[in-house]
Amino acid sequence: MSEPGSSSAPPLKDPKLGAMSKAFARVDLDGHDLPPSPTPSSPRGGRQYSIATQLVFSEGNDQFNASSVPIYQSATFKQSSATGGASDYDYTRSGNPTRTHLEKHLAKIMRAQRALVVSSGMGALDVLTRQLRPGDEVVTGDDLYGGTNRLLKYLSTHGGIIVHHVDTTTPEKVQEVLNGKTAMVLLETPTNPLIKIVDIPTIAKMAHAASPSCIVSVDNTMLSPLLQNPLEMGADVVYESGTKYLSGHHDLMAGVLAVNDEALGDKLYFTINASGCGLAPFDCWLLMRGIKTLKVRMDAQQNNAMLIAQFLESAGFKVRYPGLKSHPQYDLFQSMARGPGAVLSFETGDIQLSERIVESAKLWAISVSFGCVNSLISMPCRMSHASIDAKTRKERGVPEDLIRLCVGIEDGEDLLDDLRSALVQAGAMNVTLDGIYAKSATVGNEHPEEGERLAADAAAINEP
Numbered sequence: 001m002s003e004p005g006s007s008s009a010p011p012l013k014d015p016k017l018g019a020m021s022k023a024f025a026r027v028d029l030d031g032h033d034l035p036p037s038p039t040p041s042s043p044r045g046g047r048q049y050s051i052a053t054q055l056v057f058s059e060g061n062d063q064f065n066a067s068s069v070p071i072y073q074s075a076t077f078k079q080s081s082a083t084g085g086a087s088d089y090d091y092t093r094s095g096n097p098t099r100t101h102l103e104k105h106l107a108k109i110m111r112a113q114r115a116l117v118v119s120s121g122m123g124a125l126d127v128l129t130r131q132l133r134p135g136d137e138v139v140t141g142d143d144l145y146g147g148t149n150r151l152l153k154y155l156s157t158h159g160g161i162i163v164h165h166v167d168t169t170t171p172e173k174v175q176e177v178l179n180g181k182t183a184m185v186l187l188e189t190p191t192n193p194l195i196k197i198v199d200i201p202t203i204a205k206m207a208h209a210a211s212p213s214c215i216v217s218v219d220n221t222m223l224s225p226l227l228q229n230p231l232e233m234g235a236d237v238v239y240e241s242g243t244k245y246l247s248g249h250h251d252l253m254a255g256v257l258a259v260n261d262e263a264l265g266d267k268l269y270f271t272i273n274a275s276g277c278g279l280a281p282f283d284c285w286l287l288m289r290g291i292k293t294l295k296v297r298m299d300a301q302q303n304n305a306m307l308i309a310q311f312l313e314s315a316g317f318k319v320r321y322p323g324l325k326s327h328p329q330y331d332l333f334q335s336m337a338r339g340p341g342a343v344l345s346f347e348t349g350d351i352q353l354s355e356r357i358v359e360s361a362k363l364w365a366i367s368v369s370f371g372c373v374n375s376l377i378s379m380p381c382r383m384s385h386a387s388i389d390a391k392t393r394k395e396r397g398v399p400e401d402l403i404r405l406c407v408g409i410e411d412g413e414d415l416l417d418d419l420r421s422a423l424v425q426a427g428a429m430n431v432t433l434d435g436i437y438a439k440s441a442t443v444g445n446e447h448p449e450e451g452e453r454l455a456a457d458a459a460a461i462n463e464p
């Protein structure tokens with residue numbers, strides 16, 4: 001096995017076409033080999049580059065040493081002979097130089113042997129779950145992104161897959177359902193939208209002991225490879241939505257899969273090529289550009305998120321954010337991650353009050369998604385998690401009044417002022433004479449029927 005991150009592009013399976021090991025070889029205009037790039041690709045003096053450097057520094061220049069990777073906007077590639085010759089690429093669904101460049105870069109920062117990019121985060125989960133066969137069992141959480149829940153429900157209804165939703169924050173609950181037929185464990189941590197933490201190393205160990213061929217996968221969307229590396233904690237696959245932190249500007253959809261096992265990587269690549277969901281060259285270029293600023297964006301977003309979380313907590317709201325010491329799994333989180341990210345949620349005790357708060361904010365856009373430079377506010381039960389029916393949401397303890405904040409890079413004080421104004425305008429806080437704000441919301445969901453009606457409408461739309 002080669003060093004993590006040094007894997008070459010997905011090898012073309014047709015031997016006539018050869019492997020892609022020559023991708024980005026430096027050649028002159030006549031096709032003669034040039035000496036290696038003047039920029040060293042390995043750490044100087046044995047010192048590992050820090051992640052901030054790795055995000056920016058990418059290997060594999062084209063023959064003109066372009067500073068920004070060229071967009072190979074071509075569906076097909078000329079071959080040297082009818083039998084294929086030694087071409088590196090034949091067709092963009094099977095492989096494209098811009099995509100190869102991005103995948104190599106991602107493998108390095110995700111500390112993986114191989115990374116693969118597809119058209120969305122759900123596309124990545126689809127590729128992964130296509131490795132399942134009827135009768136296989138999947139163990140997953142009871143707090144999950146709505147789209148993940150929807151795909152798993154579809155697979156259990158139409159694909160003969162048995163899906164166990166358990167409280168993955170309690171490893172004993174996972175142990176209860178693991179067995180020799182467990183083909184996959186799908187973990188999300190922190191969970192969306194309740195920001196619960198799952199013990200990746202413990203569950204990975206348990207799963208492999210119960211079922212050695214079980215694929216332990218982790219959705220790392222909430223933190224990105226900057227803050228958490230599940231492959232180093234026993235996971236077999238990491239997948240994430242590149243639509244979020246990795247790209248950072250809400251200008252593209254993308255999904256990433258990363259593995260260390262060569263055979264599993266080949267199976268995932270086969271599925272991507274066979275089903276045709278590989279990421280388009282222009283989107284690869286955009287994602288590559290976004291990744292370079294991941295650290296500066298995340299640093300700013302985390303600082304702002306901590307400010308907002310502390311303010312809401314001090315105002316008396318029940319806040320869910322792993323950066324707060326009051327988070328029930330603060331210590332576990334510290335043992336796995338290098339930062340809390342910038343998504344938090346809080347309850348007001350009243351659905352209509354939450355709605356007024358969300359609609360009173362000006363700087364915070366009412367929008368699904370997260371990880372963007374802009375700050376967003378949403379009500380998960382009506383928006384990102386509306387595809388989970390109201391009964392299930394209630395059973396799983398997702399409060400209908402929950403507000404989710406996805407904190408951006410704006411000035412922290414501006415964000416705070418705007419949120420504070422929205423809370424006051426909505427009637428969630430009182431301004432006292434000495435200028436202190438006090439929470440006036442009552443605890444207890446006052447209008448559950450309203451949330452259930454809206455959710456039922458949304459669920460009907462989302463049913464296959």
Ligand SMILES: Cc1ncc(COP(=O)(O)O)c(C=O)c1O
Pocket residue numbers: 120121122123145147148188192219221222240241242243244253254255
């Ligand atoms: C945790 C999580 N995983 C996966 C996805 C799916 O990503 P995408 O929207 O890129 O398909 C999302 C959001 O959509 C998400 O929040």
Ligand SMILES: N[C@@H](CCSC[C@H](N)C(=O)O)C(=O)O
Pocket residue numbers: 145147192367368369370383384385387
């Ligand atoms: N209508 C979409 C909702 C996407 S939610 C996006 C993101 N994961 C979030 O949590 O905000 C759908 O039905 O998938």
